[in-house]
Amino acid sequence: MSFVAGCGNASQNTSTQEQLPEKIIIQAPPAPPTASLLKMVNSKPFGDQVQIELILYKTVEEATARVIKGEADFTILPVNTAAKLYNKGIDISLDSVTTWGILYLLSSEDAISKWQDLKGKEVYVGAQGASPDIITRYLMKKNNVSSSDVDLKYANSPEIAQMLIQGMIKTAVLPEPMVTQVLSRNKSVRIKLDFQREWQSVEKTSGLPQAGLVVKNKFIKEYPFAWANFRKSYQQALEQTVADPNSVAALVEQKFQIPGQVFVKSMARTNLKFVSAEHARADVEHYLSKLLSFSPDMVGGKLPDEKFYLAK
Structure with missing residues (x-):
């Protein structure tokens, strides 16, 4: 299931440093963190310069297959799954943590x-x-x-x-x-x-960092301006969604087949907060260390190194 916002090619007047891709592919589950992406895509953060495709995946296995093949620029994933992929040598980074327990x-x-x-x-x-x-x-x-x-x-x-x-x-x-x-x-x-x-x-930690935004490192290298603009737009959309769930309820009902008012009520118990990876690192490392001690395969057998945590 996917939908597209925007059309056309990147502006011919954009400088090399601010070069935009023709298309950005995002994948995410039909779940609360994705409501913010619905809002962001609908607002066209790049105007008509960039085509944005949002794929709603049904299983984590489906999502990881695309990440491994490099077919998605941004992906909402469980934090431990992201760590596992990174430990397998997949060229990705954790951009931010957005789901703190649901x-x-x-x-x-x-x-x-x-x-x-x-x-x-x-x-x-x-x-x-x-x-x-x-x-x-x-x-x-x-x-x-x-x-x-x-x-x-x-x-x-x-x-x-x-x-x-x-x-x-x-x-x-x-x-x-x-x-x-x-x-x-x-x-x-x-x-x-x-x-x-x-x-x-x-x-005794501040939160349960369950899921976050993962980015393909190749995308950051090729389109640093687009990456910065994307994450800023996503953060704003997430904060707006938390402040006013009703503003995205109709989109959620249309795309997720979840009644809008159910979504609105659920937000009171949905701990969404945008925290950059570098600021969430202590909580993430604590969380992953506990999973590692309990079930090593959950994180790929070891804790990811510092390069896993994307810095601005």
Whole structure:
């Protein structure tokens, strides 16, 4: 799924230093961080000089395949996935972190209010081996609950959301805006644990840096002016989206098939904030170090070096 904004070639009067590409390709999931990209693309930050294509990917595997092939200039990715690709030698950098935790534990069981209450319970989690699974098991361990104490079940998040709505399951881990979708359609389900607060409680860090903007280094070298203008426009769009979710609700409903008002409500629990990679580095390194100790493959077997963090 993709759409295009703008048309035509780069201006013939642009200096070499400010040379613009004919086209910029962005890929992102149909999720809250991408709402800002919808807003940005719709505003045509380069006027009609640059064609912008936004591809909405369905799976992280689909996105990583394009990154590896160099087919996307900018990509919204889980931070650990970006680190893993970098450690494999893919010529990318982390530009910024924009998603600081969107995971929650939901349940229709009144008896569940803390991690220890999950012992002996069935808990559904999306994407076995991916960050929601690893973060869930990590936080359980930090709260003295082992994976063997809980009957962990795996499915994709949309399927889990539907099962919760229909009352087929009682407890699950989900991201926003699916949390809001479930709460609005099954009144017996409640939020039991906020993963962002839980992470801050056990790790004493400022946030949970889950996803960010990754850029192809070749693009920066060839079009430094376009890169600078892109990230500035994206930051402004993200801040505007956080301040006024209604301003992008119609676009979200059209492109993501998520009801606009569900998106607006979900933003209250969606921790979006633009932080440049160099300023987010301490939190990212802490986060990746915990994933590395718990599941080395999640970050490619080692922490990325300083070149992973793009500096202005």
